[in-house]
Amino acid sequence: MNVLFIGDIVGKCGRKLVFNLLPELINDYQIDFCIANIENVAGGSGITPALARQLLDADINVLTSGNHIWDKKEIEGFIGSEERLLRPANYPPGVPGFGSVLVRLASGINVGALNLAGRVFMNSLDCPFRTAIAEVENLRKYTSIIVVDFHAEATSEKIALGWYLDGKVSAVIGTHTHVQTADCKILPKGTGYITDAGMTGGFDSVIGVKKEQVLKRFLQQTPVRFEPSGGDARLCGLFLKINEKTGCCTEIKNLQIKGT
Numbered sequence: 001m002n003v004l005f006i007g008d009i010v011g012k013c014g015r016k017l018v019f020n021l022l023p024e025l026i027n028d029y030q031i032d033f034c035i036a037n038i039e040n041v042a043g044g045s046g047i048t049p050a051l052a053r054q055l056l057d058a059d060i061n062v063l064t065s066g067n068h069i070w071d072k073k074e075i076e077g078f079i080g081s082e083e084r085l086l087r088p089a090n091y092p093p094g095v096p097g098f099g100s101v102l103v104r105l106a107s108g109i110n111v112g113a114l115n116l117a118g119r120v121f122m123n124s125l126d127c128p129f130r131t132a133i134a135e136v137e138n139l140r141k142y143t144s145i146i147v148v149d150f151h152a153e154a155t156s157e158k159i160a161l162g163w164y165l166d167g168k169v170s171a172v173i174g175t176h177t178h179v180q181t182a183d184c185k186i187l188p189k190g191t192g193y194i195t196d197a198g199m200t201g202g203f204d205s206v207i208g209v210k211k212e213q214v215l216k217r218f219l220q221q222t223p224v225r226f227e228p229s230g231g232d233a234r235l236c237g238l239f240l241k242i243n244e245k246t247g248c249c250t251e252i253k254n255l256q257i258k259g260t
Contacts, residue, residue, distance in 0.1 A: 001032040001033060001107075001109060001111075001145070001241070001242050001244050002029055002030050002031050002032050002033075002239070002240070002241055002242075003031070003032065003033045003034070003035070003147060003170075003171070003239070003240040003241075003242055004025060004026070004029060004031045004033070004034045004035070004237060004238070004239060004240075005034075005035050005036070005147070005149075005171075005173050005197055005237050005238040005239075005240070006018060006022075006034070006035070006036035006037065006060070006197075006200055006235065006236075006237040007037060007175060007178075007180065007196070007197035007198040007199050007200055007235075007236040007237045007238075008037045008038075008039065008040055008175055008176070008178055008197075008198075008199040008200065008201075008208075009036055009037065009038050009040065009041050009055075009199075009200045009201065010040045010041075010044055010178070010199050010200065010201030010202070010208035010228050011040065011041070011042075011043060011044045011201055011202070011208065011227075011228025011229075011230070012043075012228065012230065013201045013202045013228060013229065013230040013233050014040070014041065014199070014200040014201035014202075014208075014228075014233075014235075015041060015051070015054075015055075016233070016259075017200055017201070017233050017234070017235045017259050018036065018055070018058065018060075018200060018235065019054075019058055020259065020260075021235050021257060021259070022034070022058055022059060022060070023059075025257075026059060029239055032105060032107065032109075033061050033103070033105065033111050033147075034059060034060045034061050034062075035060070035061065035062045035063075035064060035113055035147060035149065036055065036060045036062075036063055036064070036200075036237075037063075037064045037065065037066070037149060037151070037175045037197075038051075038052070038055060038063045038064070038065060038085075039064075039065040039066045039067070039068040039069050039071075039151075040068060040199075040201075040208065040228075041055070042071075042072050043227075043228065044208060044209065044226060044227065044228035045068050045071045045072075045226075046068050046069065046070070046071030046072035046075065047063075047065070047069070047072060047075055047085075048072050048074055048075065049074060049075065049077075049078040049082075052075075052078065052082065052085050056082075056084060056085075061084065061103050061105075061111070061113075062084050062086065062101060062103060062113040063084060063085045063086065064086045064113065064115040064149035064151070064175070065085070065086060065087050065088070065115065065151070066088065066115075066117055066151030066175065066176055067117060067122060067123060067151065067176075069087045069088075069097075076096060079096055079097035079098075080096040080097055083098045083101050084101055084103070085097070085098075086098055086099060086100065086101060086113065086114075086115035086149075087099065087115065088115050088116050088117035088125065088128075088151060089114060089115060089116055089131050089132075089135050090116055090117060090125045090126040090127065090128050090131040091117075091125055091126070092125070092126060099114065099115055099116075099131075099135065100112065100113060100114040100115065100135045100138075100139060101113050102139060102142050102143065109143075109145070109244060110142050110143035110145070111143060111145045111146075111147070112139035112140075112142070112143050112145060112146040112147070113146070113147050113148075113149070114132065114135050114136065114139065114146060114147070114148045114149070114169070115148075115149050115151065116128040116131060116132055116148060116149070116150050116151065116152075116161070117150075117151045117152065118150065118151065118152025118153055118154060118157045118158070118176075119152075119157070120152065120153060120154035120156070120157045121153040121154055122152065122153050128150070128152075128157075128161060129160075129161065129164055132148070132161065132164070132165060133168075136165065136168050136169055140168075143247070144170075144244075144245070144246060144247030145170050145242055145244065145247045146168075146169040146170050146171075146247065147169070147170055147171045147173065147240075148161075148165065148169050148171065148172045148173065149173055149175055150172055150173065150174050150175070151174075151175045151176045152174060152175075152176055153176060153177065155174075155181075155195050158172075158174040158195050158196070159193075159195060162187060162191065162193040163187065165191060166187040166188065166189040166190075166191045166193075167187075167188075167189025167190055167191060168191070169191055169247070170190075170191065170192065170240070170242045170247045170248065170249050171191060171192035171193065171238075171240055171242070171249055171252075172191060172192075172193050173192075173193075173194055173197050173238060174194060174195045174196040174197065175196060175197055176196070177196045177207070178196070178198065178199035178207035178208055179196055179198060179199075179207065180194075180196060180197060180198025180199075180236045180254060180256060181194060181195040181196045181198075182254075183195050184238065184252045184253070184254045185252065186249050186250070186251075186252055189248075190243075190246065190247075190248030190249055191248075191249060192238075192240050192242075192249030192252040193252075194238055194252070194254065197236060197237055197238050197254070198236030198237070198254075198256065199236055200234070200235045200236055200237065201228060201229070201233065201234075202228065202229030202230045202231045202232060202233055203229075203231070203232040203233070203234050204229055204230075204231030204232040205228075205229030205231070205232075208228055208229060209226045209227065209228065209229060210226070210227050210228070210229045211229070213225070213226050213227065214226070232258075233258070233259035234256055234257060234258050234259065235255070235256070235257045235259070236254075236255065236256050236257075237254075237255045238252065238253070238254055238255060239251075239252070239253045239254075239255055240252050240253075
């Protein structure tokens, strides 16, 4: 089966790219299953219920997130009812929402998706390694195809989780830093891996934010309201081919597509 992962969608520019390019990508790559990280969709920070519905209606099967998932207050009343909108599974017990989901495709194939957050240079959540094993063991009762979005800052933590889950999941895909890395590969036991899938949005920016605002923050060390950039629009992500019987990744390719 063919899987498309779309890197962190940032603001209106990123949303427009997805809505414009996704139908062609699904057709050209014969995509069976699509995942997108959406934690920066609404004005560069968070997501609203309306935008979540629009993205799911656009043939994205699962929406993953990270530390910005709670930035829009209205999402709190929605995230507990929409299992296809994930927040990291290693939030403490009692936090609303879902950390993993099992999706049954029209073909009858079950696909698992798992969202985790790192702890290095980020909020101290529950251990992503131990959480991953518990979640994967549960998902593997129903499918051998499991895709993990690891939303983390430190490359070392992402790489470590990739090795830890090699042979246990189909792919470990890093998100959060918005810079696509050049290390996509298939690990020895069949798990596809990349340290960061990159972002979908305006590249005339500093990781999606208007560069003038970021430069002012660095130069003056004063509070600055960040806004998403809309220039040099690009969709970044990953294409994976996964063996439906074994769950092993057999092909992996990073994508970076310029908007028109």
